[in-house]
Amino acid sequence: MKTEILIIGGSAAGLVAATTAKSCNQGKGITLIRKEETVMIPCGIPYIFGSVMTSEKNILPDAGLHKLGVNIIVDEVTSINKEEKNCKTKKGEIIEYEKLIIATGSKPVKPEWLKGRDLKNVFVIPKDKEYLDSFHKQLENLHKIVIIGAGFIGIEVADELNKIGKDVTVVEILPRILGAAFDEVVANEAEQCLIDRGVKVNKGIGIKEILGTDKTEAVLLNNGEKIEADSVILSLGYVPNVELAKKAGLKLNEFGFIEVDQYRRTGEPDIFAIGDCSEKRDFATGRLSKTMLASTACAEARVAAMNLCKLSTVQTFRGTIGIYFTAIGDTAFGVAGLNKAVAIKEGFDVVTGSFTGIDRHPGKLEDSHKQMVKLIVARHNGLILGGEVIGGKSTGELTNVIGFMIQNNMTVNDVIVSQIGTHPLLTASPAGYPLIKAAEIVAKTLKS
Amino acid sequence: MKTEILIIGGSAAGLVAATTAKSCNQGKGITLIRKEETVMIPCGIPYIFGSVMTSEKNILPDAGLHKLGVNIIVDEVTSINKEEKNCKTKKGEIIEYEKLIIATGSKPVKPEWLKGRDLKNVFVIPKDKEYLDSFHKQLENLHKIVIIGAGFIGIEVADELNKIGKDVTVVEILPRILGAAFDEVVANEAEQCLIDRGVKVNKGIGIKEILGTDKTEAVLLNNGEKIEADSVILSLGYVPNVELAKKAGLKLNEFGFIEVDQYRRTGEPDIFAIGDCSEKRDFATGRLSKTMLASTACAEARVAAMNLCKLSTVQTFRGTIGIYFTAIGDTAFGVAGLNKAVAIKEGFDVVTGSFTGIDRHPGKLEDSHKQMVKLIVARHNGLILGGEVIGGKSTGELTNVIGFMIQNNMTVNDVIVSQIGTHPLLTASPAGYPLIKAAEIVAKTLKS
Numbered sequence: 001m002k003t004e005i006l007i008i009g010g011s012a013a014g015l016v017a018a019t020t021a022k023s024c025n026q027g028k029g030i031t032l033i034r035k036e037e038t039v040m041i042p043c044g045i046p047y048i049f050g051s052v053m054t055s056e057k058n059i060l061p062d063a064g065l066h067k068l069g070v071n072i073i074v075d076e077v078t079s080i081n082k083e084e085k086n087c088k089t090k091k092g093e094i095i096e097y098e099k100l101i102i103a104t105g106s107k108p109v110k111p112e113w114l115k116g117r118d119l120k121n122v123f124v125i126p127k128d129k130e131y132l133d134s135f136h137k138q139l140e141n142l143h144k145i146v147i148i149g150a151g152f153i154g155i156e157v158a159d160e161l162n163k164i165g166k167d168v169t170v171v172e173i174l175p176r177i178l179g180a181a182f183d184e185v186v187a188n189e190a191e192q193c194l195i196d197r198g199v200k201v202n203k204g205i206g207i208k209e210i211l212g213t214d215k216t217e218a219v220l221l222n223n224g225e226k227i228e229a230d231s232v233i234l235s236l237g238y239v240p241n242v243e244l245a246k247k248a249g250l251k252l253n254e255f256g257f258i259e260v261d262q263y264r265r266t267g268e269p270d271i272f273a274i275g276d277c278s279e280k281r282d283f284a285t286g287r288l289s290k291t292m293l294a295s296t297a298c299a300e301a302r303v304a305a306m307n308l309c310k311l312s313t314v315q316t317f318r319g320t321i322g323i324y325f326t327a328i329g330d331t332a333f334g335v336a337g338l339n340k341a342v343a344i345k346e347g348f349d350v351v352t353g354s355f356t357g358i359d360r361h362p363g364k365l366e367d368s369h370k371q372m373v374k375l376i377v378a379r380h381n382g383l384i385l386g387g388e389v390i391g392g393k394s395t396g397e398l399t400n401v402i403g404f405m406i407q408n409n410m411t412v413n414d415v416i417v418s419q420i421g422t423h424p425l426l427t428a429s430p431a432g433y434p435l436i437k438a439a440e441i442v443a444k445t446l447k448s
Numbered sequence: 449m450k451t452e453i454l455i456i457g458g459s460a461a462g463l464v465a466a467t468t469a470k471s472c473n474q475g476k477g478i479t480l481i482r483k484e485e486t487v488m489i490p491c492g493i494p495y496i497f498g499s500v501m502t503s504e505k506n507i508l509p510d511a512g513l514h515k516l517g518v519n520i521i522v523d524e525v526t527s528i529n530k531e532e533k534n535c536k537t538k539k540g541e542i543i544e545y546e547k548l549i550i551a552t553g554s555k556p557v558k559p560e561w562l563k564g565r566d567l568k569n570v571f572v573i574p575k576d577k578e579y580l581d582s583f584h585k586q587l588e589n590l591h592k593i594v595i596i597g598a599g600f601i602g603i604e605v606a607d608e609l610n611k612i613g614k615d616v617t618v619v620e621i622l623p624r625i626l627g628a629a630f631d632e633v634v635a636n637e638a639e640q641c642l643i644d645r646g647v648k649v650n651k652g653i654g655i656k657e658i659l660g661t662d663k664t665e666a667v668l669l670n671n672g673e674k675i676e677a678d679s680v681i682l683s684l685g686y687v688p689n690v691e692l693a694k695k696a697g698l699k700l701n702e703f704g705f706i707e708v709d710q711y712r713r714t715g716e717p718d719i720f721a722i723g724d725c726s727e728k729r730d731f732a733t734g735r736l737s738k739t740m741l742a743s744t745a746c747a748e749a750r751v752a753a754m755n756l757c758k759l760s761t762v763q764t765f766r767g768t769i770g771i772y773f774t775a776i777g778d779t780a781f782g783v784a785g786l787n788k789a790v791a792i793k794e795g796f797d798v799v800t801g802s803f804t805g806i807d808r809h810p811g812k813l814e815d816s817h818k819q820m821v822k823l824i825v826a827r828h829n830g831l832i833l834g835g836e837v838i839g840g841k842s843t844g845e846l847t848n849v850i851g852f853m854i855q856n857n858m859t860v861n862d863v864i865v866s867q868i869g870t871h872p873l874l875t876a877s878p879a880g881y882p883l884i885k886a887a888e889i890v891a892k893t894l895k896s
Contacts, residue, residue, distance in 0.1 A: 012877075012878055012879050015879050016878075016879050019879075020888070023888060023892050024892075041809055041810050041872070041877065043809070043870065043871060043872050043877075043878075044809055044810050044872045046872075047810075047813065047872055047873070051813055051814070051873075052810060052812050052813060057810055057812040058810045058812070059810070060879070293869075294870065294878045294879075295867060295868055295869055295870045295878040295881075296867055297878070298878040298879055298881075298884075299865065299866065299867045299868075302864055302865065302884075302888075303865055306864075306865075314861060314865075315861065315864075315865050316865070317865065318865070320867070321867050323867060323868065323869030324869050324871070325869055325871050325874055326871055326873070326874075327871070327873040327874055332871075332873070332874055334869070336869065361489055361491070361492055362489050362492045362495075362500060362505055362506045362507070364500050364505040364506075365495065365499055365500060366499070367841075392841075393815075393840075393841060393842060393873075393874060394841060394842045394844060394845045395874060396842060396845075396869065396870070396871055396874030396875040397842045397844075397845035397846045397848070397849060397874075397875065398845045398848075399869055400845070400846075400849050400868050400869055400875075401845060401848050401849050401852055403866075403867065403868060403869055404849055404852050404853065404856070404858075404866065405852065407866055407867065408852070408856040408858070410856070413762060413763065416750055416754075416763075417747065417750065417751055417754075417762075417763050417764070417765065417766070418747065418851075418852065418855055419743060419744055419747045419768070419769050419771060419851065419855065420743055420747075420771065420848050420851060421741075421743050421771030421772050421773055421782070421784065421844065421847055421848055421851055422491065422742065422743045422844070423491060423772070423773050423774055423775070423780075423844055424489070424491050424492045424494075424495055425495070425499075425774070425775040425780070425841075426773055426774075426775055426780055426841060426843060426844030426845075427844040427845065427848075429460075429489065429491075430460055430464075430491075430742045430743040430745070430746040431460050431463050431464050431467075431508070431742075431746055433743075433746075436746075436750075440468070440471060440750075444471050444472075
């Protein structure tokens with residue numbers, strides 16, 4: 001068969017690429033090929049274990065694509081022929097394309113060195129519905145769960161399993177949970193939240209091996225301690241899924257991601273790459289990065305689709321700015337841009353300021369929540385490099401406010417002369433809005 | 449007595465001016481003089497009738513000012529002597545100042561032409577605790593309440609009184625409630641929300657008079673209809689409180705606000721004016737405006753305090769951008785910048801785009817809420833002029849995202865290549881984030 005635009009991969013990036021390509025390249029035929037009959041909402045996966053109880057309630061719907069006339073094929077591309085501009089599939093199909101977008105995503109790390117990794121009841125967390133459904137079912141009869149790795153997905157799964165009554169222990173090699181994302185104060189508060197809800201946290205200690213004969217029995221830590229485990233969940237990060245690209249001769253960078261330019265174009269002018277499989281460069285430094293986020297993937301997808309048939313210098317991807325957040329119970333934790341530790345490591349001379357207030361006014365309103373905002377600012381020019389937030393459910397959008405400040409190169413001075421909207425039932429008070437107050441504190445430090 | 453910086457008025461603007469002045473003009477003595485022993489949180493006033501049940505839980509605390517060493521005087525300034533740079537007070541004090549900030553606020557409109565306006569049980573909504581406490585007490589025995597004016601305060605009070613079991617009717621002369629703030633779709637949905645909760649809405653009809661002998665009995669509308677009323681609450685807007693400034697010979701603009709420049713300086717170089725009493729100019733047009741908002745007042749207060757002793761051309765007030773929102777039950781409604789009707793009236797050629805999604809992903813999560821974003825964009829250059837939001841409790845901060853887009857002169861193109869953060873429990877999905885989708889829809893229209 002022939003298609004004008006072919007997209008490999010049907011998760012968030014592939015879906016958005018198809019939608020945007022349809023809207024920007026009118027009249028062009030678009031085919032999306034994916035392995036999965038049904039696609040999971042990637043960030044929703046931790047919540048199938050507790051909050052929504054089944055993967056069926058966490059499906060990325062096809063309706064929008066069907067409505068736009070995108071041709072969806074469930075099959076697997078086994079090779080790409082760059083010269084002839086076609087792909088071969090597992091079912092024996094040959095699909096000719098004019099433009100190709102690779103969005104093959106990532107897969108969970110299951111380290112070779114880890115003894116016991118193939119024991120029964122050791123799981124990873126891929127975006128694969130069949131695997132997850134089977135994993136979910138097996139968990140029913142397993143009570144003591146040890147989760148290795150306390151990044152976002154690890155702690156979200158921990159909290160969900162705890163919620164349904166499992167005995168959950170998280171093991172993290174770093175000195176703090178979420179330690180790569182957050183500075184100490186926020187990470188510690190997130191940890192306390194998790195502990196208060198009943199999750200056990202074991203940090204600063206690596207894992208030596210998983211013990212058991214045919215099935216998991218315990219986890220042996222580097223300090224000799226053993227933790228009983230009916231099941232071990234490995235949440236050790238993800239690596240780009242690039243076999244196909246590699247086989248096709250596309251260049252990978254030193255971290256193993258498909259190299260792309262600012263239009264998300266690979267070395268091959270008609271092949272683009274987006275999402276977890278494609279190269280990331282940090283917004284603040286331009287250096288290679290490993291940050292994988294569905295939201296960033298979607299931004300890359302929009303950029304690729306808009307530049308597919310004609311390049312536009314004002315529609316480029318400016319580099320990944322990590323904007324992420326999570327919630328543990330009623331408390332949410334967010335970060336945008338660089339945290340202090342990373343900023344310093346990257347060579348920035350920074351000033352930070354933080355302010356803690358309440359996200360309603362008066363604070364006596366029943367659903368009020370403490371709200372803390374911390375800003376990380378370059379000392380010599382006042383540019384906002386990053387921010388962290390602790391608060392209630394509006395933490396997500398408040399972190400996005402900081403994300404837009406960073407993307408617009410705002411300085412603390414710009415922030416303190418800015419106008420924000422406030423309302424008793426929805427935000428902090430205008431006189432004590434933590435984002436503005438934090439900026440004032442930084443401004444004062446910069447002046448003194 | 450002598451003070452270096454004197455602030456008249458203790459509401460949000462006065463408070464923020466004092467705090468910022470302390471931080472920016474170190475060492476200077478600051479005195480804040482106000483009439484009220486206890487200051488109400490202005491935007492919290494509607495909620496004393498239901499959600500917090502008493503004005504005692506809606507107090508702007510003095511602790512922060514005391515801690516900073518701000519001298520608070522409860523007294524009333526009766527005259528300002530610009531030449532001698534002093535103020536006389538009701539208690540007979542003479543206060544000499546170096547710099548003066550006027551933040552005398554606004555007072556509710558009680559139109560002269562309205563027959564029956566002085567009947568018993570006719571109330572307005574000032575920021576005066578004593579008045580409000582008495583009003584609140586009197587309401588206990590009054591059941592049928594008619595509120596005249598369906599702006600934000602009118603509908604918030606209506607919803608709160610309905611919540612505690614009163615029979616509430618709102619009368620609005622415009623064809624829609626909140627009609628000055630929102631375009632039709634949002635205003636209609638807000639109205640439906642209010643009606644669903646039990647408030648009666650009577651719109652497109654003015655009021656002729658309030659009937660009654662000694663106390664309120666009914667409201668007579670312009671169409672001859674009578675609505676029984678044990679109490680009538682006038683929520684017809686506010687006028688700047690400028691008697692003092694006028695008497696001192698400070699220039700007022702044609703709308704009756706104290707004239708100021710972009711540093712919030714009056715014609716007199718040592719006298720600044722901020723908040724509801726001071727001149728407003730629209731962000732998009734630079735024309736005089738009447739928009740009064742506590743949040744804007746606080747931004748003006750910061751600017752005035754920063755420029756009090758030395759001007760800074762990068763710390764000016766760029767014009768009022770109306771960013772406001774409210775909640776009716778679990779649904780919130782927000783607007784930033786110009787709505788479509790105002791934009792067209794002001795002479796902009798605009799394109800709008802709106803998208804409705806869900807503020808969680810998967811949408812099956814229990815506290816998910818429909819989320820609609822509409823963008824109002826200049827056709828010739830793609831600049832975002834305004835936005836409207838309907839959604840859950842994160843509507844406030846999402847509206848602030850749009851507010852920052854406008855203040856940063858972002859175009860729809862900038863938005864569609866931007867990165868946002870998303871999370872299942874906190875925001876819409878990255879593939880269906882209504883703000884980005886609305887921008888895409890506008891971008892498509894602009895291209896076609």
